[in-house]
Amino acid sequence: MGRSAGSARLPADDWSVPAELELKLRVNGMLRELRLDPRVTLLDALRERLGLTGTKKGCDQGACGACTVLADGRRVLSCLTLAVTCEGRDITTIEGLGEEGDLHPVQRAFLEYDAFQCGFCTPGQIMSAVALLAEGRVGTDAEIREFMSGNICRCGAYPNIVAAVRAVARDLGRAPI
Amino acid sequence: MRPFEYIRAVDVGHAVATAADRAAAFLAGGTTQVDLMKDGVLGPRVLIDITRLPLRGVAAGGGLLRVGALTTMEELAADPVVTERLAVVRESLLQAASPQLRNMATVGGNLLQRTRCRYYRDLSCACNKRAPGSGCDALDGHHRMHAILGTSEHCIATHASDLAVALVALDAIVYVRGVAGERAVPLTGFYHTPGDTPGVENVLEPGELITSVDVPLLPEGARSAYLKVRDRASYEFALASVAVALVITDGVTRDARIALGGLATVPWRSRAAENVLRGVPVTPEACAAAAEAALRGASPRPGNAFKVELGKRAVVRALLMVAGLP
Numbered sequence: 001m002g003r004s005a006g007s008a009r010l011p012a013d014d015w016s017v018p019a020e021l022e023l024k025l026r027v028n029g030m031l032r033e034l035r036l037d038p039r040v041t042l043l044d045a046l047r048e049r050l051g052l053t054g055t056k057k058g059c060d061q062g063a064c065g066a067c068t069v070l071a072d073g074r075r076v077l078s079c080l081t082l083a084v085t086c087e088g089r090d091i092t093t094i095e096g097l098g099e100e101g102d103l104h105p106v107q108r109a110f111l112e113y114d115a116f117q118c119g120f121c122t123p124g125q126i127m128s129a130v131a132l133l134a135e136g137r138v139g140t141d142a143e144i145r146e147f148m149s150g151n152i153c154r155c156g157a158y159p160n161i162v163a164a165v166r167a168v169a170r171d172l173g174r175a176p177i
Numbered sequence: 178m179r180p181f182e183y184i185r186a187v188d189v190g191h192a193v194a195t196a197a198d199r200a201a202a203f204l205a206g207g208t209t210q211v212d213l214m215k216d217g218v219l220g221p222r223v224l225i226d227i228t229r230l231p232l233r234g235v236a237a238g239g240g241l242l243r244v245g246a247l248t249t250m251e252e253l254a255a256d257p258v259v260t261e262r263l264a265v266v267r268e269s270l271l272q273a274a275s276p277q278l279r280n281m282a283t284v285g286g287n288l289l290q291r292t293r294c295r296y297y298r299d300l301s302c303a304c305n306k307r308a309p310g311s312g313c314d315a316l317d318g319h320h321r322m323h324a325i326l327g328t329s330e331h332c333i334a335t336h337a338s339d340l341a342v343a344l345v346a347l348d349a350i351v352y353v354r355g356v357a358g359e360r361a362v363p364l365t366g367f368y369h370t371p372g373d374t375p376g377v378e379n380v381l382e383p384g385e386l387i388t389s390v391d392v393p394l395l396p397e398g399a400r401s402a403y404l405k406v407r408d409r410a411s412y413e414f415a416l417a418s419v420a421v422a423l424v425i426t427d428g429v430t431r432d433a434r435i436a437l438g439g440l441a442t443v444p445w446r447s448r449a450a451e452n453v454l455r456g457v458p459v460t461p462e463a464c465a466a467a468a469e470a471a472l473r474g475a476s477p478r479p480g481n482a483f484k485v486e487l488g489k490r491a492v493v494r495a496l497l498m499v500a501g502l503p
Contacts, residue, residue: 016180018181038224061212068277077277085228
């Protein structure tokens with residue numbers, strides 16, 4: 001961060017745009033340098049500044065899960081995370097999971113099990129499912145549903161999302177056949 | 178979002194000194210803070226990022242659990258001592274929010290989370306909590322989710338935390354640091370009911386920071402649970418919730434802890450209900466009497482009158498569940 005703690009005070013009625021901060025963000029293993037207004041969320045930094053538009057803005061208020069990314073391996077909501085707080089943390093987005101021809105197993109399962117309709121919530125669903133598998137919360141369909149409940153799908157693809165997650169869990173030996 | 182100056186705290190002393198000196202807010206998990214700043218409900222001029230302070234982690238010893246204020250909800254729920262000895266805490270955490278939010282939200286922040294009252298969050302509405310003296314649109318508005326205990330003519334907003342309900346039942350102690358030093362506050366005395374100052378929600382002075390929470394362990398053999406009744410099976414705030422811990426020997430309740438959520442303006446410890454149970458055989462009739470005591474004095478509005486009966490039934494069900502009665 002390129003600004004000291006002892007900078008000039010803002011008057012109480014000042015609505016002027018605050019000075020931009022310099023920061024380094026590690027996204028999908030790459031260190032990216034940015035100058036950002038401290039109000040910018042991680043979601044907007046990813047989409048508008050780094051061109052990583054796979055992460056979706058749904059509700060923008062922490063209710064839908066479409067903006068789910070991994071921070072140091074844990075799933076979080078990028079819409080309620082200020083980008084400036086992420087310096088030094090490892091951010092993984094849907095673009096960091098796999099690529100065309102070399103998809104992540106969860107991405108392949110979503111295709112195989114038809115686990116989406118419009119696709120808008122899908123990157124968040126997939127990031128959440130990747131974390132869910134790492135957390136080991138895939139013992140039963142009920143457990144999968146409970147721990148995927150932070151990802152809303154307005155198309156109602158839930159049964160196929162559960163099927164996709166269950167299939168990956170079985171392949172990894174983390175759930176009964 | 179209103180512009181603010183971002184300051185990254187280097188240690189606790191720096192954080193509280195900066196906060197005391199400036200009209201500042203602390204930023205931890207951000208799940209409430211950032212949300213309300215986007216909506217314009219909160220507009221701090223200075224935001225002090227405390228996420229890198231060494232206030233994270235759980236340690237057991239001396240019959241209690243010391244929880245660093247920056248421990249996340251998921252981390253606390255996964256703690257082995259919590260899992261083994263404090264079922265009510267674990268269940269209150271895992272029935273709250275979503276995994277993503279629980280990975281962000283901290284224990285200190287959870288205790289300070291703001292109400293979900295829609296009038297508080299909507300700048301076009303009257304709200305004595307957000308804008309003192311402006312009135313309360315919830316009184317004659319949509320108040321199905323609102324409180325029936327601890328209310329006043331100025332505010333009927335519920336406290337939204339599940340964890341705090343479990344922790345008031347367990348007599349948790351909150352440690353607070355300010356420029357004047359550290360002080361310990363029992364969680365049962367931490368929150369203020371709205372009265373005629375709904376904007377003053379707790380005992381914290383401006384600039385004070387929660388650093389840790391001590392949770393006394395339940396005695397060996399105690400059983401506890403958290404029952405949450407809500408409109409969806411998951412990822413929803415409580416219409417009514419009950420934290421219960423019981424020590425039962427030879428069919429008699431030796432100790433009882435009961436606290437209510439979703440029904441009150443603050444996490445609501447019900448000593449009246451506890452007193453009904455203590456020292457008498459644990460029976461469905463005793464549980465029903467405790468439920469009556471717990472909801473005595475409730476003052477519902479037309480849109481949330483159902484919560485009186487819902488609350489009683491939730492208390493009975495939670496007690497029967499923990500007591501192992503059908």
